[in-house]
Amino acid sequence: xxxxxxxxxxxxxxxxxxxxxxxxxxxxxxxxxxxxxxxxxxxxxxxxxxxxxxxxxxxxxxxxxxxxxxxxxxxxxxxxxxxxxxxxxxxxxxxxxxxxxxxxxxxxxxxxxx
Amino acid sequence: xxxxxxxxxxxxxxxxxxxxxxxxxxxxxxxxxxxxxxxxxxxxxxxxxxxxxxxxxxxxxxxxxxxxxxxxxxxxxxxxxxxxxxxxxxxxxxxxxxxxxxxxxxxxxxxx
Numbered sequence: 001x002x003x004x005x006x007x008x009x010x011x012x013x014x015x016x017x018x019x020x021x022x023x024x025x026x027x028x029x030x031x032x033x034x035x036x037x038x039x040x041x042x043x044x045x046x047x048x049x050x051x052x053x054x055x056x057x058x059x060x061x062x063x064x065x066x067x068x069x070x071x072x073x074x075x076x077x078x079x080x081x082x083x084x085x086x087x088x089x090x091x092x093x094x095x096x097x098x099x100x101x102x103x104x105x106x107x108x109x110x111x112x113x114x
Numbered sequence: 115x116x117x118x119x120x121x122x123x124x125x126x127x128x129x130x131x132x133x134x135x136x137x138x139x140x141x142x143x144x145x146x147x148x149x150x151x152x153x154x155x156x157x158x159x160x161x162x163x164x165x166x167x168x169x170x171x172x173x174x175x176x177x178x179x180x181x182x183x184x185x186x187x188x189x190x191x192x193x194x195x196x197x198x199x200x201x202x203x204x205x206x207x208x209x210x211x212x213x214x215x216x217x218x219x220x221x222x223x224x225x226x
Contacts, residue, residue, distance in 0.1 A: 035216075040122075040218070040219075041218055042118075042201055042217050042218040042219050043157070043216040044216075048213055058213075059215075090157070092157075100145065100162035101145065101147070101205055101212070101214060102147075102162065103157075104159070105156035105157050105158070106156060107156050108154075108155075108156055
């Protein structure tokens with residue numbers, strides 16, 4: 001089955017610790033994205049990548065970092081510099097940023113910082 | 115940049131028709147999309163409009179008027195399982211790319 005996987009589904013961390021969220025896709029998509037969703041809010045773009053070894057900041061990149069060493073993988077690190085990291089994190093991919101840009105989303109990781 | 119407005123909540127009864135509106139502001143327009151998200155789940159793509167007019171996909175239709183910077187999602191023959199959040203997303207230029215910006219979402223509550 002083709003799709004996007006995110007792990008873990010729930011993650012708890014102590015304040016001040018960095019944490020890395022996993023995102024893997026086997027859809028052979030070029031573009032990948034990370035979004036943050038807070039209760040009652042829309043999806044806010046953190047980072048996106050259109051091709052391997054290249055990525056761009058989204059609207060709320062401060063306190064986050066990413067890498068794109070492989071086409072299939074786009075991990076997100078939430079650093080201690082992120083002031084309010086508790087949120088629902090969604091990873092997505094699309095064939096490219098052209099066409100209808102249909103995005104396929106993973107199941108999400110709910111991060112709670114204690 | 116891009117900004118979108120959509121109602122925070124809409125309620126309807128099973129079997130009815132409901133329309134969820136979306137107005138947007140963008141410096142360049144490359145399409146309006148709609149996504150559905152059930153509580154705690156992943157958003158799923160519903161439709162995309164790049165040109166004016168109505169696109170129909172089963173019980174769901176989406177409309178776009180570029181001159182009015184306006185679109186809507188129409189859900190017919192509502193079912194309980196349609197209770198979810200619906201997001202519109204507009205694609206516009208951003209740093210040389212054309213990535214979507216999402217609205218805050220409309221919570222649709224379907225009553226029996």
